[in-house]
Amino acid sequence: MPIQTPYETIAAAIAEEMRRDPTVLMFGEGVATKRHDLLSEFGSARIRNTPLAEAIIAGTAVGAAASGLRPVIDLLFAPFLCYAMDPLVNSAGKLRFMSGGQFSFPLVTLAMTGSGWGVGAQHNHNNEAWFVHSPGIKVVMPSNAADCKGLLKAAIRDDNPVLFFIDLALLHQPGEVPEGEHLLALGTAATLRSGTDVTLVSYGKTVGNCLAAATTLATAGIAAEVIDLRSLKPLDEDAILASVRKTGRLVVVHEAARMAGLGAEIAALAAEKAFAALRAPVLRLGGPDAPAAASFPLEQAYAPSAAAIGAAVQSLFR
Structure with missing residues (x-):
């Protein structure tokens, strides 16, 4: 390709x-x-x-x-x-x-x-x-x-x-990139890494951070499943719920402000439709409720890092 x-x-x-x-x-x-x-x-x-x-x-x-x-x-x-x-x-x-x-x-x-x-x-x-x-x-x-x-x-x-x-x-x-006709149905998420211990749901650039965190977590014996939403609406509820029911733990990650973001919707979805499967509280990692800085280092701090994602996941197992 x-x-x-x-x-x-x-x-x-x-x-x-x-x-x-x-x-x-x-x-x-x-x-x-x-x-x-x-x-x-x-x-x-x-x-x-x-x-x-x-x-x-x-x-x-x-x-x-x-x-x-x-x-x-x-x-x-x-x-x-x-x-x-x-x-x-x-x-x-x-x-x-x-x-x-x-x-x-x-x-x-x-x-x-x-x-x-x-x-x-x-x-x-x-x-x-x-x-x-x-x-x-x-x-x-x-x-x-x-x-x-x-x-x-x-x-x-x-x-x-x-x-x-x-x-x-x-x-x-x-x-x-595939050559020729390549279509992805709107509303279909992608499972980029399979796991049994925790589900990481993300989209955009923080998907890469989730994959990096999953690699590090594997060395600690934690198998993380990583879901890339791709489509925010329609939302692939079935993919999210199937993963949460398998792993029992959910961490939602996005760069957008945490308050009233997509993470809140996905956390509510898990609570309403997969509560019996949850073995720990749902965690949301997002940006701060503040305008973005022009400084590159400060700007980078807005998006949840792989280290922050890994730390959040490990907190669910303490």
């Missing part, structure tokens, strides 16, 4: 979908400038730069989706989604329901999120839980290049709006 970065696989996935379906188009902040190959192949009618006006970009995409097109928009950094909340949440997320199913809104919004580049608080904010809480919107956040391709192609083909979060720290991290 070829080696590609998520940045490269995103372009490849969009190109494949644009060749397959003439209704797919891409516009947003700097897309024609950054994606020369796409512009060269598909022209300025389908690959187009826009002003730095997120509400207008998202509003235009909603109108395009309602008229039968399949827009992919790039709003760059996730905090800029604040400007696009009304068209994405109040229009794209609700109008299919309000129309009684007469309209569909196949719209993909790309946004970079998380630490890794020291871009400061106004450019670094993991706000994926906002959109998980918004009816009618699907949310994905891959942890590797192969999943970027499979999830993005599936998102473009979906008839609902999809928020596609790209972890900044992973953007240029190479990995093996």
Whole structure:
């Protein structure tokens, strides 16, 4: 399999979908400038730069989706989604329901999120839980290049709006990517490591930290199972519950603020549907309830490290 970065696989996935379906188009902040190959192949009618006006970009995409097109928009950094909340949440997320199913809104919004580049608080904010809480919107956040391709192609083909979060720290991290048609169904988690003693659930960059922690824990005789959610909504509840019922222990890890994050939802899921299997309290590791620092070392401290994850797991066995 070829080696590609998520940045490269995103372009490849969009190109494949644009060749397959003439209704797919891409516009947003700097897309024609950054994606020369796409512009060269598909022209300025389908690959187009826009002003730095997120509400207008998202509003235009909603109108395009309602008229039968399949827009992919790039709003760059996730905090800029604040400007696009009304068209994405109040229009794209609700109008299919309000129309009684007469309209569909196949719209993909790309946004970079998380630490890794020291871009400061106004450019670094993991706000994926906002959109998980918004009816009618699907949310994905891959942890590797192969999943970027499979999830993005599936998102473009979906008839609902999809928020596609790209972890900044992973953007240029190479990995093996299947050639040709590669689709991953939204709502399907991946078990990256099997174990019998504790379940580690994560997504985005902290998946790698969980895998590193699992390797260290194995030397201490603790077999950790690692689940990469990949899709935050729909959420693969069956995969989570099956693992928790097997291991009896659960630690949920994400870089986003711990308070009211995905970890809280997953902890509640385990408590409601797998309580009898639990042999220890569910633990959540997340970022602090504070804006991100521009300092690279301080920024790195926001995301739960492999050492912190390992320590949390070992506390469950004391």
